[in-house]
Amino acid sequence: MGYNQHNQNGSPLSRVILLVVLLIFLGPAAISIIGAGLGILVSLTLVLLVVALVLLASPILMLYFPASAAFHVPQMALFFFGIAVLALFVLTVAVVLKFIKWLFLTIIRGIRRILGYS
Structure with a gap:
């Protein structure tokens, strides 16, 4: 067979197989x-988005539906909770996108390693 320059074990055909x-x-x-x-x-990111939008809209809903104010929760507290949940939504979107990028790059690196390109 001869000297193998890249320290590959096996032929390229066996790697493809x-x-x-x-x-x-x-x-x-x-x-x-x-x-x-x-x-x-x-699904988690979409649930966080829906919860954030509901909490952000809750002061407006309390103006139109005064009966919903019977929960005795301050309107602006719900609004700021909505902002906090929206921040969690942005964080989870960033984490999901980084996870997808990492997964894609890991798969590509694995295929390249099996084929002997790196």
Whole structure:
């Protein structure tokens, strides 16, 4: 075979076959687990957005529906809680986007490593 300059074990064809076998057997399970995790994160961000918008709109709703003021909660407190939840929404969106970027780059690096490009 000769000296291997890149310290690769095996031929490029065996690496491609290994990649195809891994994608066939591990691909569906990995995609379903990753998809479920991303679905949970996206659902959490949407719930935070809805809660933030409801809390931000609560002073306006109390003006139109005075019966809702019977909860004895200060109107501006709900408004500021809405701002806090909106900040949590922005934080979770940033975390979800960083997680998606990390996941994509990890998959690309793994494929490159299996094929011997890095």
